[in-house]
Amino acid sequence: MRFDIVTIFPQLLEHAMQYGVLGRALDSGLLRVGVHNLRDYCHDRHRQVDDTPYGGGPGMVMKPEPFFEAVNALRTDGHGEARVVLLSPQGQAFDQETARRLSRCSRMILLCARYEGVDERVRETLVDEEISIGDYVLSGGEFAALVVMDAVARMVDGVLGNEQSADQESHAQGLLEYPQYTRPATYNGLAVPDILIHGHHEQIRYWRRLQALKRTLQRRPDLLGRAELTDEDWQILGTL
Numbered sequence: 536m537r538f539d540i541v542t543i544f545p546q547l548l549e550h551a552m553q554y555g556v557l558g559r560a561l562d563s564g565l566l567r568v569g570v571h572n573l574r575d576y577c578h579d580r581h582r583q584v585d586d587t588p589y590g591g592g593p594g595m596v597m598k599p600e601p602f603f604e605a606v607n608a609l610r611t612d613g614h615g616e617a618r619v620v621l622l623s624p625q626g627q628a629f630d631q632e633t634a635r636r637l638s639r640c641s642r643m644i645l646l647c648a649r650y651e652g653v654d655e656r657v658r659e660t661l662v663d664e665e666i667s668i669g670d671y672v673l674s675g676g677e678f679a680a681l682v683v684m685d686a687v688a689r690m691v692d693g694v695l696g697n698e699q700s701a702d703q704e705s706h707a708q709g710l711l712e713y714p715q716y717t718r719p720a721t722y723n724g725l726a727v728p729d730i731l732i733h734g735h736h737e738q739i740r741y742w743r744r745l746q747a748l749k750r751t752l753q754r755r756p757d758l759l760g761r762a763e764l765t766d767e768d769w770q771i772l773g774t775l
């Protein structure tokens with residue numbers, strides 16, 4: 536899969552993606568990323584990406600031309616068709632399902648806006664979808680682009696070494712993850728649940744499912760309505 540990111544802070548993104556899962560996926564060639572400076576698509580002396588809003592009011596608005604030029608250049612660069620995504624607090628809420636869906640694209644172009652926003656014509660005619668990573672306002676789309684790229688990349692086949700781990704994680708099946716422990720069996724008087732040490736495979740599986748359901752019910756009951764629940768899950772929920 537290929538990501539192209541358009542931003543006024545290319546170095547911020549280039550640096551952040553060198554680490555961990557993303558870094559390894561880039562090194563191995565499973566992922567390819569191009570980071571593009573929006574200012575390279577400005578033609579005035581100051582390479583200005585923003586301007587005052589029509590109708591007045593505070594703040595600046597990002598100009599349409601650099602975004603259009605950047606996307607048009609990327610669309611004809613020989614790297615194939617792409618889904619164009621604008622990061623913005625006005626977008627659809629990003630979740631695991633969206634990450635899974637986007638991981639099936641062969642290429643994404645992520646547009647990072649700054650300042651008060653972006654000229655509406657970019658939204659209307661250049662962008663395929665607009666994504667928000669949460670109900671809060673960031674100073675720009677760069678961190679949101681990293682969040683989206685990380686979550687999407689994890690769903691691409693081969694990016695996680697252990698294929699199983701993507702399915703077992705929180706949200707993968709619509710539930711929060713069960714509690715995990717590692718050695719030592721007792722730390723500062725705090726013991727690992729006995730069932731994980733002495734239980735059989737089936738007992739451990741049941742315990743983990745119960746814990747995942749319990750935790751989801753307590754912390755994020757809104758998720759239960761959308762989760763894929765089995766008859767056993769309903770039976771467990773009846774006991775909670």
Ligand code: ADE
Binds near residue numbers: 622
């Ligand atoms: N840009 C600013 N805030 C944002 C958010 N919450 N999600 C995505 N992009 C943003």
